[in-house]
Amino acid sequence: MLAKSRARIGVALILLFFSIAAVWAETDPTWNQASSLFKQASFDKTREAADLLAASSDPQAPLALKALLEGQLYQHKQNDSLAVLADGNSLDASTGQALSALNKDDYRKIPINNTLRKYLRSKLGGLSLSSSDPKVRLASTIGLLETVTPEQLPQLQDLLSKETDSQVKDALYLAIQLASLNSSDKASKLSALNALEGNLNPIVRNKLTILSSDADSEIAKAAQTTLRSIENKVALNGQLETLFFGLSLGSVLVLAAIGLAITFGVMGVINMAHGELIMLGAYTTYFIQKLMPNYLDYSLFLAIPAAFVVSGLMGILIERSVIRHLYGRPLETLLATFGISLILQQLVRTVVSPQNVPVSNPSWMSGSLEINSVLSLTYNRLYILAFSLLVFAILYFVLRNTNLGLQVRAVSQNRAMARAMGVRSARVDALTFGLGSGIAGVAGVALSQLTNVGPNLGQSYIIDSFMVVVFGGVGNLWGTLVAGLSLGVINKFLEPWAGAVLAKILVLVFIILFIQKRPRGLFPQKGRAAGD
Amino acid sequence: MLISQILKNDRGGQIMLAVLAAVLLVVPVLNLVVSNTSPLHVPTYLVTLMGKYLTYALLAVAVDLVWGYLGILSLGHGAFFALGGYVMGMYLMRQIGDRGVYGNPELPDFMVFLNWKVLPWFWQGFDMFWFALLMVLFIPSLLAFVFGWLAFRSRVTGVYLSIMTQAMTYALMWAFLRNEMGFGGNNGLTDFKDILGFSLQSDYTRVALFICSGLALAIGYLLCRYVINSKLGRITVAIRDAESRTRFVGYKVEHYKVWIFTFSAMLAGVAGALYVPQVGIINPSEFSPLNSIEIVIWVAMGGRATLYGAVLGAILVNYAKTVFTGLMPESWLFMLGALFVLVTLYLPQGLAGLWNTLKTNFGRKREVAA
């Protein structure tokens, strides 16, 4: 991984230099001298040639050195000209112009050994360290870290004093400390050990691990102390990462459960087909992406409203055709909606496919936010966390501040009275159920970005969703939010020592026991009416 | 006699048990005595299939007892069934002895495969049939007792309770999927050879298991009917209809619930124990929430709070399942789903209720005509 990324930086550097270098391309005597030195095919002479090139101001020189390091520098067997031969593109080393129609057999690879490699690396580092592009400077400083030697200290100090970019400054500072660690001076070693306290770079950790068994006990002790402080910090970051994973899982649970919090919590309807409404949302995403394969990045923005409508309409259909006849008979509703869930699952299996379908992540959802070198948060999880909070906020607003919300709450508290006040309860029921179902569809869009989309998608979330609603306290949206997030976090914190499956079991058992203690969940609805 | 006393006002039960008795007498003869070239011959696989249905019927009776009479919709009875099955499976595993693939005289194959060296403590004693039988009764009841005691004491009722029972079986499913549990993980227990020294492949053993299933169903049915006819049964129904009223006349509702629930779980466990030697395997999928909820639809279909309706429903639905998964596997889930919807919407009293309604209507017409 590391080697690969360094190679990639190398290639990037090569390309960059070429674009600049191609402008002024004329042969200067340095190249001729270097060619003849290279031709002698001795490591010492190669080193001399490298020194020569490094000392020259020719913009092509660092490039050639880089190529030499990567084993891509070749010399023509007859005319001694130097060329960079990488996969696919071949260039003249001195001019940077592309060479076409060349026969690789005419060239001889310039051999190098490890000593030379190390030497070249530090030379090269020094060269690109003074590049005008801060990105290049940063990359080369980071590239230097592993091999930095005390001899480079003056150069690094000098660079640090001139540096303006804060990231590069940090890297240079780190390089200086690492270089001091390699020095023979005990005092500077100790001060470097001190300065490295809390640094999360893995190179530092490796170095310290070696030093912590140093022959000098004072140094070994200092290294151990620093290492411990670093490890504590790593552990803390690990906890933060677990917390993030927990919140991420929690946000998924909240999304899956929040529609249920409406249909179950507010209306008292047990909808076992809720999971399948989520599944429909995920399949809507799949079809939208299929319809617009060239606009994947925007597909989710279309999928969210589409899934809301698809699942919402399906919800209204279920409510009007089945649930409406079963109000006040929750157990029967449970059975009937379970039947619907079976039908919907099988429908997807028959019409689409029994296999999972591929749903792609838009590019803006891939990648991650790097907090430091041991903690990075993936964007898809971050977005879904934010999204679930957004959905919660919207829903909360709708129920609190809109006319529909008022009517929903009225019907849920006293159907007969609400009807007497002129609320069309049948219409409100259908709309509420549609709202809850639509939210399930939206949850499906989000889930399609995290898990496999298949006919069983809903099934795997239904029990968890019910657990979240029951744990949070039925009829309480805040309860659902808190319950979902905390169950997610609990689950993820249990996982490292219990394993994923056992953690899941433990959470279930925990909820079962919790409900025994507090049958009405975390945030119970109080009052006389709640007693019956 | 006691039996006729129990069945005094139970017309449906009388018919059901009479049919059952006839089947238990005739089928073994048709299988063992009648030559297999005769059109009257019942092949062994059919006997086993019927035996399986009978265990399902007992399971359905257990569910009807708690749902129909106590008003608790248990979505976790599949767990008690599966536990009974696992206990029997453990006995059957121990009977394999050194005939397993690895030839270990004591450890079942999957343990050898997991590199276990000694038999875990909870597998001790299961080589003895009497002990296994005791555990068949004990283990599911213990789970039901503990779960019920916790749930009923804190007055978890209605859909909450249903969801909790579902969570229970769901958690158990995950637990049994783990290899570390020591019950064969995903594959469960299988490759059984014999029971009490009789080969499970032989026709005689299969017929015997079939008869045992039938007898267990009959005994289970009579026990449930006895309970329901007693004052205990009337209190049970009182709890179903007006729980807090029952409390205010001085009954400790949670005690009643725990006992009925535990008794029902015990019946389910027995059903599971008879099921496993006939189908030859027990694995964690028996714990899946879908299984448990399917039992409920058998009962709903047959007609709840009738007991015989549960038997009828279990056999009819499973027969339909066998037929349709054979003919058009795709269609079965559609049909099962539709069954759930249609029964709850249009047949709330099930087939038994439909029959009673028809009978009453018909009777009234006849009266009018006369």
Add this chain to the structure above:
Amino acid sequence: MSEGEGAHFYRQGALDTSHKAILYLEDLNVSFDGFKAINNLTLYIDAGELRCIIGPNGAGKTTMMDIITGKTKPDSGKAFFGQTIDLLKLSEPEIANAGIGRKFQKPTVFESHSVAENLELAMKGDKRVWFSLRAQLNGEQQALIDETLQTIGLSEQYHKLAGALSHGQKQWLEIGMLLVQKPYLLLVDEPVAGMTHQEMDRTAELLKSLAGKHSVVVVEHDMEFVRSIANKVTVLHQGSVLAEGTMDEVQQNPRVVEVYLGE
């Protein structure tokens, strides 16, 4: 709590009412989500007394009954049955077995049982699970059922399902269930709601005949009915006692007038 503990009260058969009062409620407080349903309620009921409790909606009448019967636990205060029994430590069935019977506002009978079975279930006796499995009605109990059916006028409906009774009949059946429970204290919530005048008179007669042997607390809205039976009336308002006395006294109490007539 074990079953035995709940059962021992009736076996003991004695309730210590040596200080005349049978029910002591002192400084009770209950609130639901910040709403004070019961506010420093103090109330004593004497043994053998017939007390009527009136008060506007939301005065806390039903909540008070809930506390006495163990359905609701108060936030603070004391509730004693006789000298020795702390009601706040008992569950509903234990309180019922200790000798407090309750009739609900909305008649609740066991609808899928026959009238006689309703009485059988309510009857005083061993109410443990194992006993119930073997229980058979003995002659004495059978006689009590017949007798009670006579009293409540439902002899004809012996085998009829309770769910098929009229509203008034259900009220009577529920009173019958109270009677066979043989409680020391009867809590009767709106016994005459939905009854005809004739039925009301009979109910009044019945309740009056019960007083003396039992203590009876009646919550009722119908003032005429209350006047016809009550010696002593307690007016509840906003969760505490507003006035207490004979019907005439409380009706002349200016605070009561204010509460009922609004200014």
